[in-house]
Amino acid sequence: MLEADTTTRPIFQFDPGAFTPESEIHQARKEKLKAARNLAILTTGKTEVTARLSSGGVWHILKIGDIHEGDTAVDHDEVEEIVPYCHESPKRLLVLLGDEYNGVNPEQLGTTMRQLALALEEQIAHFEEGLLKPLAGRILGMPWFYHGHTEWSNKKVMFDNWRVGTRNGIPILIPGGNIVTPFPTGEQLRFKVFHNAGRAPKANPLASALAHGAVYPLNHPFIPDEVCVGNSHYNSCAIVTRSGSIRQAASMCGTYKGSTPELRDRFAMESQAGRIYDQPGANTIIWTKNGQPRLYPCTDLDRGELVFQALTFRDNLPDWLATELQKMINAVEPRPDISINSQFGAASDSPHPEAPPGQQTTDQPSQQATQYEKVVIDAASSRPILFFPFGNTRFGAENSLAFETQNAAEIDFLLAHPHSLVAILRRTLDPDVPSDVSRVFVLDHIINLFSSLAQNRQLVAIMLDKVLRDKKWKRGVGEKDKDGTFESSPIKPGTYLSESLNNTPLMTNNYGRIEVNIHPPDSTVSQKYVIMCMDGTAGSGSTHNPFLSLRRAYDWGAQVDFPDLTIGGLNPNGGFQTFMDRLNLNTPWPTLMSMGWRSKVDSWGKGNVRAGAEAGVGAILLPDRHMLFPTAYFEQTKEIFEALDLYLGAGLLGLVEKTTTSN
Known part of the structure; x- marks a missing residue:
């Protein structure tokens, strides 16, 4: 019979002295743990990273994402064109926005496995060798641990995909992390980076990015200057201006998936009703003016490159040389040759009671002007044309008086630049003016302000908006004298303005079109x-995003004629948004524009009065190619228009290369 051996024996025989803190084995393991910990720290997303710019001047930031390396629908030659383009200028940098390669996740069969050409290791190697290493030192950051192809791949393989970034010196950011770019002047810009920023309506996919910028209260120290987003395969950019002089940009980067013409983007086909992919190219130009940083986002590299070159050209010129060059350009073409025609007319006002014979005054013009659905402008010009809308002034309201100096300064700028066209749009008058005894005085104030522009044929249209259509204009206002005459007799305000401003055409209040042929x-x-x-947009917008209602108006208006620019609405915030629409027959890059306010804004009743966004939006139109450059506030309008006019004007004189190399 066997007896149990109850003797206790150690599983491993070892010498306790071999594992003292001073032993080589113990130290080696500590070093291994320390290295692993440091690697984990390095490959963990940061809340904020700093990319200190070496100088002021003009910089060009490309936003690249959704490359989907390894997908058969990607034209990889087009992807690799990024490298030589970036090396053309030492001031051209990149931000990566996720989904750099396709991964191996079988759960995404529709968009991944069916179009997978390379194994994961090959995708990473091709991306690293073709893009990351050649652009070392130019990539400002990339997002980490987001719901997307890279994270799906992490679940299937024992490899941390984000190490490919850190071993090439690229900072890794948590979703919503910030890239801070300080300038030598001490000022800085803050870029908030996501791969996917949350759900957004397909009619306006940039809404999620705009919402992330809108959550910050006024004077918050970490308000982002731009929110950068990938994931949706849309390409769009915007600048929103809010009360308190807050200016925020947002952009989505598009995708390379579908850049092979014969192969469609399956993600777009299966999840977005067969929509053709939005090509990549989102970029932002940043520069300093009087020590203050500015930024201007673009949807495509053609526009971004031209703005970058124009601002760089202007930045390299001393002021005295820029002034002399402008004089030379003005001597060649001092002003454009402008003619204005109108189409599809209708009566501007319904008849109102006639005044008794002998009591008609200048308050009541003898003729009735016509309103038009379309105003057609022919401009013979070799230089860019600035379209400048004037609206939301609410003349006649007490709180509009504070903007008189700004209005006069902008009028002076437009008069000094004859290559500019002006339209008087919605809410020029306060809604209380039609019932005020001083209403003719307010109309005369508008006439005095715009009369010089009208004489120069720079004033091209007046919108007959809701206030000018008010029925109160048809009635006398104030007390009657002994002859029964009111202090203010009935008046046709649209006719009065049109005839007093060089017969400027009246335009219908909604879906009216200004067609500019240059x-x-x-x-x-x-x-x-x-x-x-x-004029109005049927209350279909939102407070933080002024473009939702304008996109709805764009979709309706496109059934008649595809607009390059859709402008208007009563949102208290201003700015512009450009997006891609391949079905637009005029341009693949239409723009939505909210004008901001030149007075305080009444919201939800007279008891709630708040400041609106700054005004001064504009659109710069080129004569030799179909390009429209929207601007969000007056300083930006002025700086970009003058830079483009100077740069392209120097090109007309054949001086661009000579002037650039001499500085």
Whole structure:
């Protein structure tokens, strides 16, 4: 019979002295743990990273994402064109926005496995060798641990995909992390980076990015200057201005998936009703003016490159040389040759009671002007044309008086630049003016302000908006004298303004169009720009995002004629949004624009009065190619228009290369 051996024996025989803190084995393991911990720290997303710019001047930031390396629908030659383009300028940098390669997750069969050409290791190696290493030192950051192809791959393989970034010196950011770019002046810009920023309506996919910028209260120290987003495969950019001089940009980067013409983006086909992919190219130009940083986002590299070159050209010129060059350009073409035509007319006002014979005054014009659905402008010009809308002034309201100096300064700028067109749009008058005895005085104030522009044929249209259509204009206002005459007799305000302002055409209040045809004086080939103007937008917008209602108006208006620019609405916030629409026959890059306010804004009743966003939006139209450059506030309008005019004007004189190399 066997007896149990109850003797206790150690599993491993070892010498306790071999594992003292001073032993080589113990130290080696500590070093291994320390290295692993440091690697984990390095590959963990940061809340904020700093990318200190070496100098002021003009910088060009590309936003690249959704490359989907390894997918058969990607034109990889197009992806690799990023490298030589970035090396053309030492001031060209990148931000990566996720889904750099396709991964291996079988749960995404529709968009991954069916179009997978390379194994995961090959995807990473190809991306690293083709893009990351050649652009070392130029990539400002990339997002980490987001719901997307890279994270799905992490679940299937024993490998941390984000190490490919850190071993190439790229900072890794948590979703919503910030890239801070300080300038030598001490000022800085803050870019908030996501791969996917949350759900957004397909009609306006940038809404989620705009919402992330809107959550910060006024004077918050970490308000982002731009929110950068990938994931949705849409390409769009915007600047929103809010009360308190807050200016925020947002952008989505598009995708390379679908850049092979014969192969469609399955993600777009299966999840977005067969929509054709939005090509990549989102970029932002940043520069300093008087020590203050500025930024201007673009949807495509063609526009971004031109703005970058123009601002760089202007930045390299001393002020005295820029002034002399502007004089030379003005001598060649001092002003454009402008003609204005109108189409599809209708009566501007319904008849109102006639005054008794002998009591008609200048308050009541003898003729009735016509309103038009379309105002057509022909401009013979070799230089850029600035379209400048004037609205939301609420003349006649006490709180509009504080903006008189700004209004006069902008009018002076427009008069000094004859290559600019002005339209008086919605809410020029306060809604209380039609019932006020001083209403003619308010109309005369508008006439005095715009009379010089009208004489120069720079004033091209007046919108007959809701206030000018008010029925109160048809009645006398104030007390009657002994002859029964009111202090203010009935008046047709639209007719009065039109006839007093050089017969400027009246335009219908919603879906009215201003068509601008620009061509060089020696050419018959015109660039047609269609500007659709809105009064109200049926309350279909939101406070933080002024573009939701304008996108709805754009979709309706596109059934008649595809607009390049849709402008208007009563949102208290201003700015512009450009997006991609391949179905638009005029341009693949239409723009939505909210004008901001030149008075305080009444919201939800007279008891709630708050400041609106700053005004001064504009659109710069080129004569030799179909390009529209929207601007969000007056300083930006002025700086970009003058830079483009100077740069392209120097090109007309054949001086661009000579002037650039001399500085």
